[in-house]
Amino acid sequence: MKKLFLLLLVISTLGLNVNCSKDEFLDQPLRGRQQLDDFFSSPENAVLFVNGIYNKINGESWFQANFPRQINEMATDDNWSGNTLQPRPDITGIAAYNVFAGSTYFNLFWENHYIGITRSNISLERIPNVDIDEGLKNRLLAEASFLRAFFYFDLVRSFGGVPIVTTYNELLQPEIRDKTRASVDEVYEVIEADLIRAINTLPLRSEYASSDLGRATKGAAQALLAKVYLTTERWAEAQAMASNVVQSGEYSLEAEFEDIYSVDNPHGVESIFEIEYINDPQFTDIGGQFSTTNGSRGDQGWGWCTPTSDLENAFLNEGDEIRLRSTIIKHGEPVYGDPDVPEFDGVPSENKSGRTNRKYYIPVAQRPTPYQRGQHPLSYIHIRYADVLLMHAEAAYFNNDEDTAKASLKLIRDRVELDTDMSLSGTALRDAIWKERRLELALEQHRLFDLRRQKINGVSRLATIMGPNGTFVKYNTEESTDPFETTNLGEAQDKGILFDVDVHLLWPIPPEEIQLSQGNITQNPGY
Structure with a gap:
C-alpha cells in the first residue's frame, strides 16, 4: 500500500x-x-x-x-x-x-x-x-x-x-x-x-488485492466495534461482534508468536488493522518511528518507553518464556532472533530499566540504510486476532458464558505452550483473562485503556496499581531489588504515587x- x-x-x-x-x-x-x-x-x-x-x-x-x-x-x-x-x-x-x-x-x-x-x-x-x-x-x-x-x-x-x-x-x-x-x-x-x-x-480482507492490504476491512470495523462495546460494557454485543470476526475465517493466530512483529511479515495472518511502513531515503517520515523512539540509546535509539521489571516478573511468574523473549530485551543478554547481538547494550546508566521493547526491534541484518527514524520498514499493528480472541473471552465472561470464555483463552495460551486451567470460574477466570491481555499484548499500546476500563467493585483497576497504595508503587518502593531500576534514580522509583x-x-x-x-x-x- x-x-x-x-x-x-x-x-x-x-x-x-x-x-x-x-x-x-x-x-x-x-x-x-x-x-x-x-x-x-x-x-x-x-x-x-x-x-x-x-x-x-x-x-x-x-x-x-x-x-x-x-x-x-x-x-x-x-x-x-x-x-x-x-x-x-x-x-x-x-x-x-x-x-x-x-x-x-x-x-x-x-x-x-x-x-x-x-x-x-x-x-x-x-x-x-x-x-x-x-x-x-x-x-x-x-x-x-x-x-x-x-x-x-x-x-x-x-x-x-x-x-x-x-x-x-x-x-x-x-x-x-x-x-x-x-x-x-x-x-x-x-x-x-x-x-x-x-x-x-467494507470488503473482507480476502476480497482486497494485495496492493490494497492495510485498508480498512469489514473485519477491522467489526473488531473495533467489539472493542467499543467492551469499553462501554455492552457485553453481549461485544461477544457477538468479536464472534463475527472469529467466524469469518479471515484471520488466524500466527503459528509462532515471534512472527507477529517480524519485519518480514507485513499483513500476516493475525493482522486485522495494520499500518505498513516502507523505507525510501528520498522521503522523510514514510517509515516507522518506534524502532528509534523505543530503541536503546546504546543502539541508535532515543531510550523512551522502556519495559519495567514488574512486567518481566509477570512473564516469569507465568513461566512464559516464549512471549518474554519476543517482548523484552535486557541489558547484557542476547537478543532473541538476532545472532549479531549476543550481548545487548541497554545502557542502564541512561535507561531506567536497562530494557527495550523487542516487538519494535529490527535485527541488525535486516536494518535499512540509513537506519534512522522515519525509515524503518517495520509495520505497526493496531488490531490483531489475539486481541479479538481476548475481547471475546472477556465479553463472554461478563456475559455469563464462562465455557466460551475459557475456550478463547485456551487458544491464546496453547500457542505459547501454557496450560489453561479449565476449572477456573468467577473472579479467578476474570483475572486470568485480564492477566492474559497483559502478557499477550504487552508493549503494544493497549495497557492504559485496558486498566482504565476494567473495574473491580466499580473502581478502575488503574487505581489498584497506581496511587500511594498501588501495587506497582509498593513493588518499586518496598520490594524491588532490580539492579537497574533501583540504582538509576534519574526517574523516580515511586512513579505513579501521585495518581x-x-x-x-x-x-x-x-x-x-x-x-x-x-x-x-x-x-x-x-x-
Missing part, C-alpha cells in the same frame, strides 16, 4: 492545505470551494484523498500520534519513561501522574485526530458527487466512516466527551467559540453508527483549545 505514504507529497503538489494551525483545530479548511471541486473531479483524486486520512492514524510525523500513544504506555505498570539522560518534565510528568496539562503531546494528539476527522468529513460529503464506480465509491465512503470512528474512539478514551464535528462547509465554517463538548455517550453513538455503516459495506482516581482516568483537554473556544470547551475535573 505504498501509495498511501506518498499522498502528502501529492496533495502538497496540488496546493491543498493539509497542515493545521492553532485556530483551525476542528475544521481544517482547505482554501476555497473551487480548489475542492477541482480536487474531487476524478476517481483517482477521491482515492488519494481517502488515502490521506490514513496518514493521520499514526500522524504524519513521530510526535503527532505515535509518541503520545507511547506516553500512554509510560503511564502504566508496563513501562517507565526510560530516558534518564534527557529529563523531559512534560513526558515523565505524565507518566508519573504529575501531569502538565499544557504538554504539547496532548495538544498534538488532539489536533492530529481532528485533522483526520475533517478529512473524513470532507470525503463523506464530496465523494458522493464524484463520477466514480459505485462499488469503489461506497468502499471509500465506508473507509472514511471507519477512520472517523477510529479517531473519535481514540479521543473519547483519552479526553472523555469531545466536540462532535460530522460536516464540513468551506463557506460556512463554524467559529471555534461555538464548539462545545458532547457527552461521552453522544460520542460513542457517532462511533457506533460510523462502524455499523462501515461493516455493512488520583478522581482525576487521572482522563487526560486534560489541551488548554489552547479551551482558550480558542473562549471557554465553551471546558476542562476535565482536577486539571
